[in-house]
Structures are given as structure tokens and as C-alpha cells.
Amino acid sequence: MSAGESMSYESKDKQRVFNKEFMPHIDAMYNFAYRLTLDEDDAKDLVQETYLKAFRFIKSFEEGTNAKAWLFRILKNSFINNYRKTSKQPNKVDYQEVESYYNSESVDEKITTDLRVETVQHMIGDEITNALNSLDIDFRTVIILCDLEGFTYEEMAKILDIPIGTVRSRLHRARNLLKEKLVNYATSMGYKDKRK
Amino acid sequence: MEVEDKQKCFELLQLVIDGQATQQQTLELEQHLSDCENCRAEFELSQSIKEGLKSRLKRPSVPSELATSIQSKVLEIV
Numbered sequence: 056m057s058a059g060e061s062m063s064y065e066s067k068d069k070q071r072v073f074n075k076e077f078m079p080h081i082d083a084m085y086n087f088a089y090r091l092t093l094d095e096d097d098a099k100d101l102v103q104e105t106y107l108k109a110f111r112f113i114k115s116f117e118e119g120t121n122a123k124a125w126l127f128r129i130l131k132n133s134f135i136n137n138y139r140k141t142s143k144q145p146n147k148v149d150y151q152e153v154e155s156y157y158n159s160e161s162v163d164e165k166i167t168t169d170l171r172v173e174t175v176q177h178m179i180g181d182e183i184t185n186a187l188n189s190l191d192i193d194f195r196t197v198i199i200l201c202d203l204e205g206f207t208y209e210e211m212a213k214i215l216d217i218p219i220g221t222v223r224s225r226l227h228r229a230r231n232l233l234k235e236k237l238v239n240y241a242t243s244m245g246y247k248d249k250r251k
Numbered sequence: 252m253e254v255e256d257k258q259k260c261f262e263l264l265q266l267v268i269d270g271q272a273t274q275q276q277t278l279e280l281e282q283h284l285s286d287c288e289n290c291r292a293e294f295e296l297s298q299s300i301k302e303g304l305k306s307r308l309k310r311p312s313v314p315s316e317l318a319t320s321i322q323s324k325v326l327e328i329v
């Protein structure tokens with residue numbers, strides 16, 4: 056079917072918005088989908104499903120507002136609906152633990168002294184990728200959104216449907232867990248902390 | 252360091268590292284870092300991890316047919 060005369064003005068307009076506002080984010084969308092599913096085919100399906108949903112609900116998108124955040128939110132919700140139930144995530148996030156992170160000092164102190172900037176700088180992409188992928192999905196997600204995609208806390212709160220305070224505490228916890236993983240990698244790779 | 256101060260440090264570090272601090276908050280952190288070695292180490296480490304994530308994580312390449320496949324499916328809905 057070609058974009059012929061049978062198409063109403065409205066659908067032409069929908070397609071214009073779709074191509075102009077949504078399609079440019081396909082790289083970021085695929086990247087996000089891949090980091091969530093860790094599978095190329097699942098990522099492809101998820102992105103496709105998200106775009107089709109986005110087209111169906113295009114009227115609820117306000118032109119000129121943040122299309123990327125809007126799309127990411129749909130993708131995240133689709134992921135939860137489709138994959139989360141069936142995925143094998145051994146440890147669920149303990150939100151109590153997340154919310155009370157400010158009161159727990161012990162973890163933070165220890166990690167810093169065990170990992171050096173130089174060590175991190177010597178790590179290659181694979182090591183960082185593995186560390187990130189081994190995080191529980193909720194923690195992985197906030198790091199992807201913040202550090203890889205550069206969303207603000209406010210945008211993340213909208214994408215994830217959680218308060219900004221929770222975004223920030225989850226991010227903090229996620230980073231500490233990532234540091235822990237990197238420490239383990241550093242140790243197994245034989246990096247030595249010279250300060251010891 | 253008191254728990255309350257520590258909490259403030261975490262918050263400031265995070266805001267500055269994520270580029271979401273006000274000028275006042277950035278200044279406040281800079282002042283604190285100049286006389287707190289722990290927080291300075293934490294700050295530098297966190298920054299280098301964020302940098303590593305951004306620059307060294309391989310981005311998977313999008314399957315070439317994905318965009319066209321999406322666009323033709325959209326035309327079917329229309």
C-alpha cells in the first residue's frame with residue numbers, strides 16, 4: 056500500500072509526526088530494548104511492538120514534547136508486560152532496602168577503598184557490560200536511562216512511574232551494586248590496589 | 252562524619268555527577284571535596300564509572316531491516 060490519496064489528512068499527519076518525532080529514536084530504543092532483554096530477537100520484537108503502540112496512541116502524544124521519553128515509557132511498560140513474568144530474575148529488588156539506603160553506611164565506605172579510578176579506566180567494555188548486565192533489571196534500568204541515555208531524574212520518574220526521590224535512591228543503590236561487581240571483576244582479573 | 256552530612260554528600264555527588272546540580276550545589280560540593288578525601292575519592296570513582304559506561308559500552312547495531320519493517324507495518328494499520 057502506498058501513501059496514496061485514499062489516506063485521510065489525519066493519517067498523513069499521524070505519519071508525519073511518527074516519522075519526524077519517533078523514528079529518529081530507533082537507535083536508542085533498540086539499545087534500551089537490547090539492554091533489557093539481552094537478546095537480539097526479543098529486542099527487535101520489543102522495539103517493533105513499541106513503535107506500533109506509539110502509532111496507535113499517537114493522539115496522546117503532544118508534538119514538541121519529549122518524544123524519546125514518551126517512547127521509552129511505552130517500551131518499558133511493554134517489556135514488563137511481555138518479558139518480565141517469564142524472565143528468570145533470581146533476586147527481586149528489595150524496595151525497603153532501596154528506600155533506606157541513606158541510613159546504611161557500611162557498604163559505601165568499603166567499596167570506595169577497594170576500587171581505584173585507574174582500575175576502572177583499564178577495564179574494557181566487556182567487563183563493564185558484564186557487570187551492568189548482571190544487575191537486577193530495576194537497577195540496570197536506572198543506570199541505562201541515566202548514564203547511557205542521559206535522561207534527567209524528572210524524565211526518569213515519568214518513564215518509570217515512580218517519584219523522583221525513588222529514582223535517586225534506586226540510582227544510588229544501583230551504582231553501589233555496580234561498583235561491587237566491578238570490584239569482583241577487578242579482583243578476579245588480578246588488578247591490585249596499590250594503596251594497600 | 253555524621254549520618255546526616257553523609258546523606259547530603261551522597262545527594263550532592265549524585266546531582267553534580269549527573270549534571271543536575273545548581274551552581275550553588277556545585278560550589279557547595281567543591282568546597283566539601285577540598286577538605287574531605289573520602290568524598291573526593293568517591294566522586295572521582297563515580298565519575299570514571301559513568302564515563303566508562305558512556306564511552307566503552309558497546310552499543311548493539313540496530314538490525315538494518317527494523318526501521319523499514321516498522322514503517323511498512325504502520326502503513327498496514329493506516
Ligand SMILES: [Zn+2]
Pocket residue numbers: 252260283287289290291
Ligand atoms: Zn565528605
